[in-house]
């Protein structure tokens with residue numbers, strides 16, 4: 287009896303999915319289980335693929351839970367594995383992703399998953415919808431390298447409702463040889479962070495306070511009405527304003543190369559690292575293309591993830607934000623980055639501490655400038671009289 291049949295006999299209906307896996311990945315394809323972790327971290331992975339293509343098995347469990355948007359507002363987050371955004375998945379081009387999607391019966395709604403990285407059947411959404419109390423297995427081949435969004439898309443108004451309630455994440459499909467820089471040379475990161483940006487549209491009552499609901503569906507009509515105005519009440523990283531600041535700041539050391547993956551499932555964003563840059567930007571998240579170099583701010587079109595690489599050369603506090611500063615400062619789209627290392631005065635120095643103005647040279651220059659502008663206007667007046 288072959289393994290697929292053994293599995294079928296041994297585990298009943300659940301293993302129909304496993305039988306299908308055996309069918310679409312060639313016999314003998316190695317199968318590895320990837321332990322997913324909560325963002326901003328990535329699961330353990332190889333940057334350069336070892337051996338041939340494999341089946342990467344992941345498990346996503348739907349959890350509908352109350353989360354804080356900030357100190358004054360909470361929302362019913364619809365999540366995969368309990369986090370907003372959902373966990374980053376990492377595989378290589380040519381691998382198969384075998385996803386088990388579980389919707390425990392304690393939940394209130396049907397959920398599914400549209401992988402932008404996958405090809406066919408609405409990104410899998412047509413094949414992986416599960417009601418509370420059900421689970422499903424979907425297997426697809428990663429034929430496009432890059433970083434991509436995945437999100438819940440159960441149909442109709444449920445699509446925006448689930449997506450703006452946090453039900454989205456990202457997957458990175460690395461080229462088998464790993465990433466390359468703009469000159470085609472191998473570019474290996476020392477750390478990688480996943481920043482999931484979430485726009486929230488939380489309804490307020492007549493008293494001006496955010497409304498509270500006993501379960502997600504109760505607030506759906508209000509939330510969609512608020513969302514139709516296209517003005518979010520919150521734009522946050524990792525589900526909550528301040529989730530990646532202070533003690534939760536991202537960390538790195540001078541000299542390290544850091545890969546930032548930024549996803550926005552619903553609207554545009556413009557990541558910027560205050561005090562740093564993006565050495566490399568893979569536009570649109572595509573690893574099929576040569577990365578652009580030297581960006582101050584880069585662009586994430588709504589419904590996509592984008593990767594950017596930077597090698598830190600100076601220590602201290604950096605702020606990673608969406609450079610719509612209203613969204614960053616007033617709505618929550620900001621993270622801190624603490625970098626350890628030795629300060630390089632050659633790159634930046636406070637040449638003089640702030641203090642009273644003492645320089646007479648600057649006053650003299652201002653008088654000179656004033657004299658020049660008076661002479662100019664006098665000359666123009668004389669010219670007009672002569673004409």
Ligand SMILES: [Cu+2]
Pocket residue numbers: 364396397398438439440448453
């Ligand atoms: Cu959903």
